[in-house]
Amino acid sequence: MKLSFSTLGCPRWDMKEIVATAKDLGYDGVELRGVQSELQLTRHKAFLPENISATRGMFASLSLVIPCITSGCVVSDPTASVENCGEIKRYVDMAAALDAPYVRVMGDAYAGPAGNVDDYLVESQLAELGEYAKERGVTLLVETNGAYADTNRLAKLLESVSSPAVKALWDINHPYRYFGEPPEATVGNIGPMIRHVHLKDSLVSGGRIVYRLMGQGDLPILKSVELLKKVGFDGFYSLEWLKRFDLTLEDPGIAFVQYISYMRAVKS
Numbered sequence: 001m002k003l004s005f006s007t008l009g010c011p012r013w014d015m016k017e018i019v020a021t022a023k024d025l026g027y028d029g030v031e032l033r034g035v036q037s038e039l040q041l042t043r044h045k046a047f048l049p050e051n052i053s054a055t056r057g058m059f060a061s062l063s064l065v066i067p068c069i070t071s072g073c074v075v076s077d078p079t080a081s082v083e084n085c086g087e088i089k090r091y092v093d094m095a096a097a098l099d100a101p102y103v104r105v106m107g108d109a110y111a112g113p114a115g116n117v118d119d120y121l122v123e124s125q126l127a128e129l130g131e132y133a134k135e136r137g138v139t140l141l142v143e144t145n146g147a148y149a150d151t152n153r154l155a156k157l158l159e160s161v162s163s164p165a166v167k168a169l170w171d172i173n174h175p176y177r178y179f180g181e182p183p184e185a186t187v188g189n190i191g192p193m194i195r196h197v198h199l200k201d202s203l204v205s206g207g208r209i210v211y212r213l214m215g216q217g218d219l220p221i222l223k224s225v226e227l228l229k230k231v232g233f234d235g236f237y238s239l240e241w242l243k244r245f246d247l248t249l250e251d252p253g254i255a256f257v258q259y260i261s262y263m264r265a266v267k268s
Helices: 015-025 052-061 078-098 119-135 151-161 173-179 183-193 221-230 252-267
Strands: 002-006 029-031 069-074 102-106 139-143 166-171 194-199 201-205 208-212 236-239
Touching: 002 252, 015 029, 015 052, 015 252, 029 236, 052 078, 069 078, 078 102, 078 119, 102 119, 102 194, 119 139, 119 151, 119 166, 139 151, 139 194, 151 166, 151 183, 166 173, 166 183, 173 183, 173 201, 183 194, 183 221, 194 221, 221 252, 236 252
Parallel strands: 002 029, 002 236, 069 102, 102 139, 139 166, 166 194, 194 236
Antiparallel strands: 201 208
């Protein structure tokens, strides 16, 4: 079982603290989603053309992988399609330079099913971008987010795109919470197409989703891991601790330690 954490969980840390902590705690990798005040990583100094080789070397020297670079780009917005496509291509170039295999994109801007999404527009965007990614040895991952947290719909989208460079990222929270979709249904729909997994625990309190440390919520984490093993999933289980967006959540020094301890127990 390969474990990583997303940098969403440590919004105040610089790159040296991020990689040092990952190494010290025994993580296999770090998922990149913003560093300090810069959420759009293609603009961060560590990933500019003159510095990116040194950044790649810093990870390699500690035997750490960058399993996924998580963009905030949404491919369903017709008013920003040119802008988003350009930014996704920059993320793909960045991933190729860092030897990172995946770039996360979103088919829908919302966490839950809040708006209308044009499947045809999303499909056409992904087909074009998939070709660009394929040429550079990178795969785009569409997250189970918004309308595509309905994984039956996501499966149809990916089948229509029909690209080896466009696959799925399973955020276990979203299909279960927003569509009442059990993990058996999710894995049945998109299991062979899942390349990366976002984990966090949650529960519903007062009509809203509240995030909790692993094992302190009621998401079907253990069942999800069991089902992924059965379909041969060999990617990363990445803690997506949303500290950047909710400062009331536990600090990374607590969440990152608790996550790796919990997941090691799952593995054993």
